[in-house]
Amino acid sequence: MENSSIVCEAGGLLEAPLVQADGSLLFADTTTGGVYRWSSSGTQTLVERRRGIGGLAAHADGGLLVSGRDLAYARDGETDTILAPDGTTGINDIAVAADGSLLAGVLRHRPALGESAPPSELVEIAPDGTVRVVADDLLWPNGIGFSPDGTTIYVSEYAASRVRRFDGESTAVFAEAPRGECDGLAVDVEGGVWVALGSGGGIARFAPAGDLDEVVDLDGRFVSSLAFAGTSIYVTTAGALLRLDVGVAGVPVAEAKIPTGRILG
Template sequence: MTLFRTLYRSEGLLEAPTPMPDGSLVFANTTMGGVYRLTGDTAELVVPRRRGIGGIAVHEAGGFVVSGRDLAYARDTDVHSLLAPDGAAGLNDLTVASDGSVVVGVLRHYPTKGEPAGPTEVLRLDAAGDVTTVASDLLWPNGMGFSPDGETLYVAEYAASRIRAVRGSRSDIFASAPRGECDGLAVDAEGGVWVALGSGAGVARFTPDGQLSEVLDIPEAFVSSVAFGSGGLFVTTIGAVLFADVGIEGLPRPLARVPVS
């Protein structure tokens, strides 16, 4: 049985766990606002106020690329927009490709207003500042990550409780949630795909061929995201940051290299 220990508790929906090279963890409080750096049991505010963040990436110039009402670059109190698709309700989770491109899911409905999710897209912002569409038929794209060879992008479809595998122009169903929904996602060094199960109060791991490998139970009301770092798995939930040694290393996420000025 995998035992998770609680690193931090706070009101609000905690999201986007992002391990840092110094062993600290950056995460967002998506409902209360702000990006925080957790060192030991102390959380320091590093980006104030901003709400709705579903994804964070570390930029090679320092600072962070964050989602929310748009895709933005944040460093201390300087926050400026990088990408704001026409008609989008916001931008959700994100990941970084091996070339430093940022891949991010677009929201075209307002979940807090009870609006149903319709088909929407995943976009890629590259180092030249160009934007391309990676996939365009996803129902509430959420967590995402690349396979070890970089050829497959896994995207959690929250509204469909499943994971899609995007390879070139193909977008296939990779796996379905054993319970709950598919929220934040991470890929391990063996090619296994880990996904937070939302209201399913757990984390599931799928093998590289899409078979359910295990489900880790987490006694929290809602499990929002996962990330590998410091020899184990970080998990965010409503109100908590958790950690456990799961016996597998994760794939390191490259630094973002998109233009920020």
């Protein structure tokens, strides 16, 4: 595995990396605000000012789904709310299933104010707009991913420093962070689960059975999330976007097919 390289630097906590078909990368600056597109020719602003973004997803119609204080749809400079569940403080990470459904982690506390995380939900929005609760006992739901065959959902619980596994109606602890917390995650084609370790300053790969396979140190940085591009991984951190080759490709990321109008749920 090659050493990490810095792709670009920024002032805030970078989050939500999303690789585009043309090889460019979208990411958010969750503290300073905004969504950006990085390519070899430079960095472009796509969404201005919006803060607290923990997840981005491409929509099949060409727009973008953006988390934060709510789940929103962004296109052509306009941003409209899709989902804002009652009693919540925001939507954190999001991920798209093979059928175009969207999974979203709900926040019920204010991390920036140091509030403790109460149990919260992982919700699914189906292509027909139906909203269902997948789990309601997650302690600060964060990164979300799917096994190569699509039958298993992995969800990071940041406040518990662990990853949960959901197989249909059953759930279990899949893995625990070797250090730091479990933040964003991505799954490779061999079934390995790669997890950003937050204050642990690195990323960890867990084998399909949940055993710790390796830890990649990243120079003491706060590491928030990661996304595959071929056999490389883009890693978002506090202050920089990194890239490293890991020798295995990631599970393909689908485009969302959910309605883009306001959904009650």
